[in-house]
Amino acid sequence: MTDVQPTLKVEPGDVPDAPRPVFELFEGFALTSVLASLERAGLLARLEGGGVPADSAEGEDGLPLATLRYLAQRGIVEETDGTFSLSARGQAITRDKGYLVWLQGGYGHVLAALGDFSTGAQRYGSDVIRDGRWVADGSALIGRDDVSPHATAVLETIDFSHVVDLGCGNARFLIAAANRFGVTGVGVDLAPEACEDAGHAIAAADLSDRVIVRCGDAGDLDAIPELADADLAVAFFLLHEIFEHGRDALMSYLRKLGTIMPRGAHMLVAEVQPASGAPDERWRPEFTLLHAIMRQQLLTEQGWHDAFTEAGWSRHEVRELGLPGAVLLLYRNDAPGGAEGGA
Incomplete structure (x- = not known):
């Protein structure tokens, strides 16, 4: 009698050559x-x-x-x-290493806590927060190629002499603007680590007499007196944090900014639009998820336009950035209550 060897049952997932993504x-x-x-x-x-x-x-x-x-x-x-x-x-x-720094260091531990956020065991903002230095460093690296060249091209179309960078991070863009256009500037950022790095970078660039950075909340416009003399405000990936508190808060912020800054002054904004659901989208789904974890919503280009125009600003230029789904918006302050002057 011939011995019969047992036959192993092979499941589809056990096939050696089956894809394992x-x-x-x-x-x-x-x-x-x-x-x-x-x-x-x-x-x-x-x-x-x-x-x-x-x-x-x-x-x-x-x-x-x-x-x-x-x-x-x-x-x-x-x-x-x-x-x-x-x-x-x-x-x-x-x-493109800035994307890796931004994700792994700035938000990797935030994503790792998603389960606890979902069950209520932890809460973003009190138990877990993003790393300000990693976010600033990653954002600066991303901005170097995917934001700054586009922003510089847009700024070449207007006249300005004093810039306030709202949420300036490590001040790399503010430094670049001072060098490129010969302007003075003030940066405001909430992260002490980013402000510390900004101070070192400003000193290394020998710009301490023209550029300063102050640690503070860019959402508190009353605490930024330099806005009254600024003919350009920059807000890269900041306004969605204001929108976190609702559309009324965003409108109040834009209207107040319009009354503080001179009429004719400009505001340069960069934002990522929410994911559309297209199967081949890059960056936007992850960016949208991370900001949903932080209880922040994103707006489309049309959504930002509606908010600005309702607040008394007129569109000067809109263009796409190197970041997938990101837009660069340049608006002019036409608010009736704006101070006289400006470009």
């Missing part, structure tokens, strides 16, 4: 964490600067050899003659 997510999470952490530690710059010799990668100040080997296995770096350098794929990713 979970590992794509696993890889993406790990790479995001590694690259963002190296950037924040100042070590990614060594790879971007030309390469890291393998024999120098084991010291306290070097990139751990195991990390370099991992990045090589994932196609981020290449090893040639004992030196690790960025591959073409690595160069493409690190050009």
Whole structure:
């Protein structure tokens, strides 16, 4: 009698060659964490600067050899003659590293607490908050390529001499505007870490006599006296935080800003529109979710236009940004109560 071997029942998910997309997510999470952490530690710059010799990668100040080997296995770096350098794929990713810093450091722990937020065990804003320095650093890196060039092009169409940057982060845009246009400026930001970094950056740029940053709430317009003399206000990804308190709060903010600033002054705004549900959308669904966790809503371009015009501002220009779904809005203060003067 021939022995009969037992037959194993194979489920569809057990087929060795079946796609397992979970590992794509696993890889993406790990790479995001590694690259963002190296950037924040100042070590990614060594790879971007030309390469890291393998024999120098084991010291306290070097990139751990195991990390370099991992990045090589994932196609981020290449090893040639004992030196690790960025591959073409690595160069493409690190050009957009700000998104990784913004997500992993600024909001990674916020997303990790989503379950507790959903059950009520924790609450955003009291038990868990975003990291101000990571958000500021990530936003500055994102803004360098996907916001600043567009904003600079728009600002070249108007005259202005004094800027107030509402929610300035580490003041990179304010510094760039001072250098490019020769203007003076004041920045306001709520995060002490971002304000500290801004102070260092302003000093390093030798602009301490023309640019200052003050730690404070950009939502409290009464605490920003410089607005009365400003012919340009900048609010990059700030107004949705005002809208968090309702449309009436947003309208009150825009109207008050119009009465404080001179007539003819401008306001430059960048915002991300809410996710539309399109299957190939990038960035917007994640941005929308994170702000929903923070109990913040986003508006479409038309929604922002309706709010501005109702508050007494007229549209000067609207254009898309490099961030998927983001728009840049330039409005002019035509409020009857605005101070006389302006551009």
